[in-house]
Every structure is written in C-alpha cells, then in structure tokens.
Amino acid sequence: MANFDLELDASGLNCPLPILRAKKSLATLESGQVLRIIATDPGSVKDFQAFAKQTGNELIESHEDGGKFYFLIRKS
Template sequence: MNYDKELDARGLNCPLPILRTKKALAEISAGQVLKVAATDPGSVKDMQAFAKQTGNELVSTSEAGGAFEFYLRKH
C-alpha cells in the first residue's frame, strides 16, 4: 500500500504509539496516508479506537512476526 509518511513505534508501549501517531497525523494533509509500525499487542485495539474517536480511517491492519502495521488515512 502506498503511504505518505511512516512512523516507527516499535518497542514503544501504550500510550506512546498512539501519542506519536497523533503527532505524525498532524504533520500530514487530509487524504494522506500514515503507515505505523508497532510491536505493542495492545496497539491493535488502541488504533481501532483512536481512528474511531478521531474520524481518521484505519485503512489496513496486518501482523507478521509480532510486528503490526497500520495504515491510517487522515480525514
């Protein structure tokens, strides 16, 4: 998937992945996509809730080898 900005939140625990995601989204324009890499298992539910609360679209979520990738489209 194409993305406009990438955030490496691997090794960070809650709430840091979400806080960094919020900051990174503020740096891109509406319609652009942010790719987030994280290793915190709690980040799966956190990203879903964050997207719902902020109105941003969680386009895709995947997991491989204990690492998660999220693609969020800024509203």
C-alpha cells in the same frame, strides 16, 4: 501493500506512546494522506481501531507480520 506518505516506527514503545506519536505524525500530514505505523505493542491493535473511530481518521489496514503490527491510517 498500499502506498503511504509517511512512516512512523513505534517499535518497542508501549501504551500510550504509539497513539501519541501517531497523533503527532498525522498532524504533519494533509487531509487524505496516509500514515503507516509499525508497532510491537499487542495492545496497539485495539487502540488504533479505537483511535480511528474516535478521531474520524480512517484505519485502512491493520495486520501482523512476524511479531510486528502494521497500520495504515488515512487522515480525515
């Protein structure tokens, strides 16, 4: 597991809340720092790819474990 600077638990939240909360959390980080997001919304897998692509923040990791989805995003 890679290191991260901040963790956001978006479990139980549905579209578009995980993305909106992630955006807010990223705003508190410095460039290069990493945000870890935990979500249960299956739609968030594609959504975080799209979010990263459009905002220029890098999606370092995306994986599922026991019904939860984990994402690592590095702030651009």
